[in-house]
Amino acid sequence: MKASAVRQALLLIALAFVPAIGEAIYFRNKISWQSPIPASELVTVNQARSWGENVIWVDARPDNEFERDHIPGAILLNEDRWNELLPQFLGQWSPDRKIIVYCSAQSCNASREVAKRLRDEAQLKNVFVLDGGWEAWLKDKR
Amino acid sequence: MNTNFLKLVVALTALAQGARAELKWEQTSVDLKPALGDKQAVAHFKYENVGNTPVHFKSVHASCGCTTAQTQNEQVAPGQKGEITATFNIGGRTGTQVKTVTVLTDDPDPAHSTTVLTLKAVITPLLEIQPTLVYWQNGEEPKPKIITAKANKDAAIKKLDVISSVPDFTAKVDAGSAPSEFKISVQPRDTTKAVYATLTIKSDSPVNTGSMFAAAARVMPPAPATKSTLSTIRHDLATPAATAASPSQ
Numbered sequence: 498m499k500a501s502a503v504r505q506a507l508l509l510i511a512l513a514f515v516p517a518i519g520e521a522i523y524f525r526n527k528i529s530w531q532s533p534i535p536a537s538e539l540v541t542v543n544q545a546r547s548w549g550e551n552v553i554w555v556d557a558r559p560d561n562e563f564e565r566d567h568i569p570g571a572i573l574l575n576e577d578r579w580n581e582l583l584p585q586f587l588g589q590w591s592p593d594r595k596i597i598v599y600c601s602a603q604s605c606n607a608s609r610e611v612a613k614r615l616r617d618e619a620q621l622k623n624v625f626v627l628d629g630g631w632e633a634w635l636k637d638k639r
Numbered sequence: 640m641n642t643n644f645l646k647l648v649v650a651l652t653a654l655a656q657g658a659r660a661e662l663k664w665e666q667t668s669v670d671l672k673p674a675l676g677d678k679q680a681v682a683h684f685k686y687e688n689v690g691n692t693p694v695h696f697k698s699v700h701a702s703c704g705c706t707t708a709q710t711q712n713e714q715v716a717p718g719q720k721g722e723i724t725a726t727f728n729i730g731g732r733t734g735t736q737v738k739t740v741t742v743l744t745d746d747p748d749p750a751h752s753t754t755v756l757t758l759k760a761v762i763t764p765l766l767e768i769q770p771t772l773v774y775w776q777n778g779e780e781p782k783p784k785i786i787t788a789k790a791n792k793d794a795a796i797k798k799l800d801v802i803s804s805v806p807d808f809t810a811k812v813d814a815g816s817a818p819s820e821f822k823i824s825v826q827p828r829d830t831t832k833a834v835y836a837t838l839t840i841k842s843d844s845p846v847n848t849g850s851m852f853a854a855a856a857r858v859m860p861p862a863p864a865t866k867s868t869l870s871t872i873r874h875d876l877a878t879p880a881a882t883a884a885s886p887s888q
Contacts, residue, residue, distance in 0.1 A: 558704070559704035559705070561704075562704070576705075576730050576731050576732045577704075577705060577730035577731065578730060578731060579730065579732070580731050580852055580853050581853070583771060583853055583855070584837040584853045584854075587771070587835075587855035588835045588837075588855065590772070591859075592774075592859070606702075606703070610732075618768065618769055618770065618771045619770055619771045619772045620769070620770040620772070621772070
């Protein structure tokens, strides 16, 4: 009786593996690289506003988009010119201020990448990503 | 009557199936391995119009500003082959990068009108620097702090030069624990005044001559006096012991 139950359980597990393996093979080139950002790293525009002056805004968009418009006081730091822009940002960084990185909806992986590099390479703490990016800021401003 | 209606349906279906436009892609996903120090990675997405009516490109849109995509022609005649070239500007990016190009055609079949082309590139840096910032609190003992630079084995880096933008910091380079590793020892001359320096790191790599990397060193400004600190100071000044010890009394 027990052996039969174990056999049935193993059979069910084996059956469950069939679609899983199939999916892994079929979607092998379609892996989602844009895994969701942990909630602890995301901040909304309202949360950011509540932090007041205690924030350093980092604009991770390309140069031309930053030049067109940006959050007042934001520092440009994109991966197009990482080696040039990083020292400029670090010169203005302060350990008692929170860092919020944003980009636009079109390039919204950029803010995540920049935030990760600030944490990993510069070993900075309190680095966040703005939920909804530049568009969310604009919407809130209206 | 019914027979005539059926004939009409069959004829229309045959006509609809006969007049079709379809772009067949050789591949919609390309894996690129740019060489060390490359500034761009280029992917070619080849297609062929396997239908019997022309296909028009309505839009070709890259997922980020770092990628540009170009079509050879705006219209693809039946049987015609061509390609979309996607150019990814690497800039200062490292690691695995996935960029997409969305192609929209006038194909009436929604299943074929939109195609997402994926470009994946793995970028290995010439030099991995960590941390890119070393700093000292104001008044902290000016002991050296270490920045580790790991060189890519293929870069054949034998020597690193580190130049501080201001004379307030010294930087010394030593060999690290691994053959392609360097330890950069950074030390401020004084930690009583706020100073900032850009550390420019140059390698002797024959792979990408002239490439420079950056790190930063800082002595932070004195912490601003908080309300509690100020009240403690005021309290100390008001006590008799503090008054007695005051040289002005």
